Each structure stands twice: as C-alpha cells, then as structure tokens.
Amino acid sequence: MICSLKFRKLLLPLCFVFLGNLSAQEVIVINDWSQFGDIPGTWKLVGGVTTDWEQEDFLSTSPGTGILVNPPKPKNGPHLISGFEHGDMELELEFMVPKGSNSGIYLQGRYEIQIFDSWGKINPNSGDAGGIYQRWDEEKKQGFEGKPPRTNASKAPGLWQQVKIDFEAPRFDASGKKIKNAKFNQVYLNGVLIHENVEVTGPTRSALFEDEKPLGPIMIQGDHGPVAIRNIRYEIFGKPVPPIKDLQYAYYKGKFQSVEDFQDNTPDQTGPLNQITWDLGHGILDFAYEYSGNLEIPESGNYTFSLNAFGKTSLEVNGENVLPDEVQFPGDGPRSKTVSLEQGSIPFKLVFYKNNYPGRRPQLGFFMAGPGIKSSPLHEPNSYLDHQIQKPFYLEPTTEPLIQRGFFQHGEGVRTHTVSVGEPAGPNFTYDLQQGSVLSVWKGGFLDTAPMWRQRGQTQLMVPNGALVELEGGPSIARLDQDNSPWPDSLSSELFRIKGYDLNRDRRPTFKYVFGEIAVEDLVVPEMNGKAFTRTIRYSQPQKTPGVWARVIAAETIEDRGDGIYLINEGQFYVKLPDTNQQKAHLRATSSGKELLVPFSTSQENGEIKYSIIW
CATH class of the missing domain: 2.70.98 (Beta-galactosidase; Chain A, domain 5)
Incomplete structure (x- = not known):
C-alpha cells in the first residue's frame, strides 16, 4: 500500500549487515529483536497484546519481549526494516491486526504480501490479506498485475495469524540485466496455500526501492495501521546443489519382496548415469535398481535427504542407513532424514524396486537440502511427476x-x-x-x-x-x-x-x-x-x-x-x-x-x- 517517501532516507542508515555469519546457519529464529536490526522508536517491544474483533486499536499491551507493536496514526511512522539482506528466502511470521487495519510484508523491500483485516470477505482482491499487492502505473494513475489470494483464509481481528512465504529473487546476468523475474513460489496464510508460482515483473506499489537487485532487506510497513509482529523465522538460500560424482547404476531383473532378495546377486546390467532415474528401459514392473556415487558436500553442516516414490526405497549416506527399506504409495508424501556431514566427497547408495500394481507408472524422487541450499531434486525430471502423485479430488x-x-x-x-x-x-x-x-x-x-x-x-x-x-x-x-x-x-x-x-x-x-x-x-x-x-x-x-x-x-x-x-x-x-x-x-x-x-x-x-x- 502507499507509504510516504520521506521515511526512506531516514531509515536506510539504520540498517546494518551481518551477512557474514548467515552462511553457517540454517533456520534463523528471531528470539531477540536486535537480531533483526535497529527498531524505530515508534515500534514498541512488549510481551503481550490484546484486542478483539470489534476494536479498531489494540486494547492493551503487557510488559515483556518477543512482540513488536506498531501504533495507529498519527503515532506510527517509520517502517520496520531488517538489518540483513536476502535473495531466495523462506520466511515465516505471525501478525495480529485490529479491526480495519492495514500493513504489508515486502520481500527485498520491493515485493509486497499484504497484511489486512479481510475477515469474512467473500471475494478478496490483491489488497486483501495474503494478496500480492499491485504495481502502479504513474502515467495512467492505475494499478496493474496484483494477485488476490486463491481463497480468504483470514482470521478475525485480534487473533494471531501465520504467513509462510517461499520467495525466489530475480536473476541478473553478468552485466546486471535482469534475466528472470522475482517469483513467489508458495505463500501460505494460516496453513492454506493461497499463491503458487506467481511471478512479479517489478516492485509492487510503495516499495522501499524502485529498482530491482539480487539482494534486499525485509520491510514491514509502519505508516498505515496498527499491527503486531512475532515469531519470525527465516532461511536464506542461493547456494548450488552439490553435484554427484561417479554416478553408477545396477539393474536386477526379477520380482523382489525385499532388498535381501537381490543384494548378493550379480546385476543383470550396470553402467554410468548422468542423473538418477528409474526409467532405464526395463519396463515398469519387476525390477530393482541400485544407484551409487559421491556427493560433493561444499561445507560441513546438517543436510536433509528426502525420498518420494511409488515403490520401495532405501538410502544409505556415508555408510549410515538414513532411510530404511520401506514401501511408498502415491499421496504418502516424502520420507526425510537430517544428518550431519563433513565437507568433502560423501558416498551414498539409493535402492529402488517395484513389483506390484501392474500398469501403474513408477515414481522416484530424490531430494536434498542443506545450509543455504533449498530442497532440490537430485533426479532426472521425468523420474518423478509431482502432479501424478499428489493430484487432489476436491x-x-x-x-x-x-x-x-x-x-x-x-x-x-x-x-x-x-x-x-x-x-x-x-x-x-x-x-x-x-x-x-x-x-x-x-x-x-x-x-x-x-x-x-x-x-x-x-x-x-x-x-x-x-x-x-x-x-x-x-x-x-x-x-x-x-x-x-x-x-x-x-x-x-x-x-x-x-x-x-x-x-x-x-x-x-x-x-x-x-x-x-x-x-x-x-x-x-x-x-x-x-x-x-x-x-x-x-x-x-x-x-x-x-x-x-x-x-x-x-x-x-x-x-x-x-x-x-x-x-x-x-x-x-x-x-x-x-x-x-x-x-x-x-x-x-x-x-x-x-x-x-x-x-x-x-x-x-x-x-x-x-x-x-x-x-
């Protein structure tokens, strides 16, 4: 929403950068607001806040820490701006608004997810809670490209509401020319998916900056209406997925009930692979594959491995049985395990086999996440088709x-x-x-x-x-x-x-x-x-x-x-x-x-x- 330009020059010197220690962290939880950045004097740090669905301002606050409260006009003013910048990011926070109030969360200070009292509204627009706010054409004096939430998942004023944002920063070539738009991969409001794969061609209205860059701070509007913020958690991404070296496969022909049925057998076929895939030309039934190679881990830390499949799977990493042999069905969701790994070349072995449900296409998805690395596939795209696994019936x-x-x-x-x-x-x-x-x-x-x-x-x-x-x-x-x-x-x-x-x-x-x-x-x-x-x-x-x-x-x-x-x-x-x-x-x-x-x-x-x- 519209904000006054006079606050921008005032607030920018307040930002300090501590990017140096982010790469060694994973999910950052704001327990102390000094971790976020300098807080404008109009925002108050409190331990509790109350109002109800009929009040247009907060009724009371209680002493303590953990919650930042922005008062109503004319006592409010500067925006809340993080002391760190981000590119790709997953952000979670909780907000509370009184009746009729209005604020917003700007990723990179440029792209807004709206905070608004939209309780009970039947047909929400881009200005309602969870909406991706519109851009503004100054010459035509009109907005464009706003995206309303799929459904109105807003709660009543005075209740805590949760927003979860998966954001992908714009991409630029070596000369600084933008080659890919910013994108909201997913946005959840109160547990409901309200946006998916929505590109934003430029800064939305009232952004902190009019240009686009690879990095920028989080901004929460402070010049509109009263709002309370708590429980901020975020994770910054951008590092590449570790490559697999020396990837090999072994194929076993036959109908197997367990890994023990074939693990000591001589493979019917072996060879090198560029990417993991179940589809190696041996049909969709009565087979077993064993994939092995080395993951080139860039830095020591915690790494999460996930399997999503239609068939039986197991996974060993660095000699540890990370995910034991287990059958997975469509709709089951992924199996995941987080392990601590040292920097260097780490061996792994993935087993996948299937012998039931004739006519049903196998699925094999192998995913990895780690410090600064978003959960990403290690398999060939055709090996796992998400829409075939998760297709709903509403x-x-x-x-x-x-x-x-x-x-x-x-x-x-x-x-x-x-x-x-x-x-x-x-x-x-x-x-x-x-x-x-x-x-x-x-x-x-x-x-x-x-x-x-x-x-x-x-x-x-x-x-x-x-x-x-x-x-x-x-x-x-x-x-x-x-x-x-x-x-x-x-x-x-x-x-x-x-x-x-x-x-x-x-x-x-x-x-x-x-x-x-x-x-x-x-x-x-x-x-x-x-x-x-x-x-x-x-x-x-x-x-x-x-x-x-x-x-x-x-x-x-x-x-x-x-x-x-x-x-x-x-x-x-x-x-x-x-x-x-x-x-x-x-x-x-x-x-x-x-x-x-x-x-x-x-x-x-x-x-x-x-x-x-x-x-």
Missing part, C-alpha cells in the same frame, strides 16, 4: 450444505466414525459420532477426498482444504462426581448411544444421542455471515442423570475477556457464551491447561447450552 458444496462420512485425522490419531459438513458460503466442521464432539472447524475449501479413493485402511482420509482449527476432540458431555473431577478421555457405549442425525429444512444435520437417560440434540450452524459457528446442545429430562456437564472448550490457555468472551490459546480463536450460559460457566485448571464447562440444569424438563466459535 469435494465442494454448491447451493446447500454437503455431508460426507469417512475417516478423519485428528491429532496423532484417526477417527473412524465421523461426519464432515461443508457450507456453501461459510465454515466447515467435522463431528465425531463416537464421542458426540466437534473435532475441527475450518474456512476455505471443504474436502480433498483423493485419499479415500487411492489409499487403504486408516489412510483413506477426508482431508480439510482450508484454514483448520483443531479442537480437543474428547467427549462434549460427561457426568462428574465433583466439580473438580477430571474430564474423561472417552465415553462407554453403555453411557453414550448415538441415534444418527436428521436434516432440517436448511439441509443441516441435527445429531441425536442418549447420554445415560438424557436425550440430546446437537446442532452446529454458521453465523455472522460465515465468520463463526454456533453450537446448540439441547437436552430433555436432565433429572434422570444428575451431575452432567458440557465441555465448551479445552485448551492450553483460556482467558476470560468479560461479557462471555474467551480468548483461546493466546489468540488462536474466540469462544463466546450468550447471557443465558455466562453465569453458569465454570473455568477450571487441568493438568494440561484449562477447561470451560457449563452444567446441565436440573430445574426444568428441557434446557440448552449454546456457544459460538469465532475465528
């Missing part, structure tokens, strides 16, 4: 809610009896039929169901396609002997009996179950134009099973902000209780954090507990 609601049953990943485990509900213009959620609980809520797309068709067993997952908020996932209702009795991890089938669900006129499910002798109906609906979910738990005849509570939320931290509003996990999302439930709410400490409970009322035949999740 399920999206159109005019009415869409319901899909299946397996769902929650935490480290898989829930097998779940229902996912997608809303055409609002957030989505997944419900566990075995515990009567909401497992996760998310905004953006609904589901990628490709694993349901391509995988087996508990890997046949419904995968959320949006900005996910994972909830505790334990039982929503339990009977407690005392107010301080621990909440159970699960419910017995004798106590909890699911009765299925009915669809209302809006085609939304009302889940029904019996808890003890209490009949319960559970309805989750979007509200606030898709910005929130409201859950209503209705029950009848609570006298028959006294001492029953509903757990509204369990989290590491729950902060009572007053008026029935609770801030969860220091800014992950909000919970709001209506007036009818506020007086009964019980916030208590647990061994892992806090819980917010509301009791079932036994003073009447019927009752309800209602709350909203806002994010």
Whole structure:
C-alpha cells in the first residue's frame, strides 16, 4: 500500500549487515529483536497484546519481549526494516491486526504480501490479506498485475495469524540485466496455500526501492495501521546443489519382496548415469535398481535427504542407513532424514524396486537440502511427476450444505466414525459420532477426498482444504462426581448411544444421542455471515442423570475477556457464551491447561447450552 517517501532516507542508515555469519546457519529464529536490526522508536517491544474483533486499536499491551507493536496514526511512522539482506528466502511470521487495519510484508523491500483485516470477505482482491499487492502505473494513475489470494483464509481481528512465504529473487546476468523475474513460489496464510508460482515483473506499489537487485532487506510497513509482529523465522538460500560424482547404476531383473532378495546377486546390467532415474528401459514392473556415487558436500553442516516414490526405497549416506527399506504409495508424501556431514566427497547408495500394481507408472524422487541450499531434486525430471502423485479430488458444496462420512485425522490419531459438513458460503466442521464432539472447524475449501479413493485402511482420509482449527476432540458431555473431577478421555457405549442425525429444512444435520437417560440434540450452524459457528446442545429430562456437564472448550490457555468472551490459546480463536450460559460457566485448571464447562440444569424438563466459535 502507499507509504510516504520521506521515511526512506531516514531509515536506510539504520540498517546494518551481518551477512557474514548467515552462511553457517540454517533456520534463523528471531528470539531477540536486535537480531533483526535497529527498531524505530515508534515500534514498541512488549510481551503481550490484546484486542478483539470489534476494536479498531489494540486494547492493551503487557510488559515483556518477543512482540513488536506498531501504533495507529498519527503515532506510527517509520517502517520496520531488517538489518540483513536476502535473495531466495523462506520466511515465516505471525501478525495480529485490529479491526480495519492495514500493513504489508515486502520481500527485498520491493515485493509486497499484504497484511489486512479481510475477515469474512467473500471475494478478496490483491489488497486483501495474503494478496500480492499491485504495481502502479504513474502515467495512467492505475494499478496493474496484483494477485488476490486463491481463497480468504483470514482470521478475525485480534487473533494471531501465520504467513509462510517461499520467495525466489530475480536473476541478473553478468552485466546486471535482469534475466528472470522475482517469483513467489508458495505463500501460505494460516496453513492454506493461497499463491503458487506467481511471478512479479517489478516492485509492487510503495516499495522501499524502485529498482530491482539480487539482494534486499525485509520491510514491514509502519505508516498505515496498527499491527503486531512475532515469531519470525527465516532461511536464506542461493547456494548450488552439490553435484554427484561417479554416478553408477545396477539393474536386477526379477520380482523382489525385499532388498535381501537381490543384494548378493550379480546385476543383470550396470553402467554410468548422468542423473538418477528409474526409467532405464526395463519396463515398469519387476525390477530393482541400485544407484551409487559421491556427493560433493561444499561445507560441513546438517543436510536433509528426502525420498518420494511409488515403490520401495532405501538410502544409505556415508555408510549410515538414513532411510530404511520401506514401501511408498502415491499421496504418502516424502520420507526425510537430517544428518550431519563433513565437507568433502560423501558416498551414498539409493535402492529402488517395484513389483506390484501392474500398469501403474513408477515414481522416484530424490531430494536434498542443506545450509543455504533449498530442497532440490537430485533426479532426472521425468523420474518423478509431482502432479501424478499428489493430484487432489476436491469435494465442494454448491447451493446447500454437503455431508460426507469417512475417516478423519485428528491429532496423532484417526477417527473412524465421523461426519464432515461443508457450507456453501461459510465454515466447515467435522463431528465425531463416537464421542458426540466437534473435532475441527475450518474456512476455505471443504474436502480433498483423493485419499479415500487411492489409499487403504486408516489412510483413506477426508482431508480439510482450508484454514483448520483443531479442537480437543474428547467427549462434549460427561457426568462428574465433583466439580473438580477430571474430564474423561472417552465415553462407554453403555453411557453414550448415538441415534444418527436428521436434516432440517436448511439441509443441516441435527445429531441425536442418549447420554445415560438424557436425550440430546446437537446442532452446529454458521453465523455472522460465515465468520463463526454456533453450537446448540439441547437436552430433555436432565433429572434422570444428575451431575452432567458440557465441555465448551479445552485448551492450553483460556482467558476470560468479560461479557462471555474467551480468548483461546493466546489468540488462536474466540469462544463466546450468550447471557443465558455466562453465569453458569465454570473455568477450571487441568493438568494440561484449562477447561470451560457449563452444567446441565436440573430445574426444568428441557434446557440448552449454546456457544459460538469465532475465528
């Protein structure tokens, strides 16, 4: 966005360069803001900051370190500029904005990813959160080349939001002529991929510089609106991938179940290779290949090796069994291991074999990353075709809610009896039929169901396609002997009996179950134009099973902000209780954090507990 030119000359002398020690590091974490550079006096270093979705400025800050806060106009001013420069980079940070606020992150001080309060906007543009802001034609007085995010993954004002940027700097020849544009390889907002392979032909509007160079600082706008920044992590790239010397292959013809079946055999064919590839003219089935050579490691440090394949693979590096023999299937994702290597020539051996799934093309991807070296392929391009491995199958609601049953990943485990509900213009959620609980809520797309068709067993997952908020996932209702009795991890089938669900006129499910002798109906609906979910738990005849509570939320931290509003996990999302439930709410400490409970009322035949999740 537009910034005043008068700050630029003022700020440039504040920058100092410590590039000398970056090459020996990998991921740099800003624990002390002096690592970032000199901080303008208008930016305040604090330990905590609070606001909510209705406030246009931060409500309060608390003493400490770790968070930089920029105040609103007219108290703000200079931009935040790093004391180091970068070329290719991966950058992560968290930001918080009050209602209506505006800022931006400029890679190399030139190419902006927008920070904005875009909560709930249906059709975002390049000026919304996560957008690649437009360039400006001064002669025509109009913008051009802006790129909106694929979807609006923004959270509510007052919540912490995460942006992750994979940036590729422009390239120049020996004479200084640009030969390749800057590119945003990937940009994630709150865990959602919002940009991929987007080139930028020049500095976006209000950049710190009007030219383009191989290097430049990070700039965060300070002259627009209030913004808070924390948890900056970055990694600078640009070093070449280590070459492979003396690359050889050995081919074994046959159907093998393990490496032991052929490792002592005489190869049917051997020879030199220019690049690793599975396609050496021996067909797509019943083969084994062994590749060996030496990696020329440029400097001592930690190096990460990854295998992504359709078949069985194993990897040895410098005599160490780095990745043991294991089968990989399409969609499994890479197997990776980080090892410490000394500078010099390091031997490796890669094994790949396949004997099942006739007609299915093999895939072999071998990747490496290290100090200053971005994860890069060591294989021939045709050996691994990413789109064939990862092709999604999206399920999206159109005019009415869409319901899909299946397996769902929650935490480290898989829930097998779940229902996912997608809303055409609002957030989505997944419900566990075995515990009567909401497992996760998310905004953006609904589901990628490709694993349901391509995988087996508990890997046949419904995968959320949006900005996910994972909830505790334990039982929503339990009977407690005392107010301080621990909440159970699960419910017995004798106590909890699911009765299925009915669809209302809006085609939304009302889940029904019996808890003890209490009949319960559970309805989750979007509200606030898709910005929130409201859950209503209705029950009848609570006298028959006294001492029953509903757990509204369990989290590491729950902060009572007053008026029935609770801030969860220091800014992950909000919970709001209506007036009818506020007086009964019980916030208590647990061994892992806090819980917010509301009791079932036994003073009447019927009752309800209602709350909203806002994010």
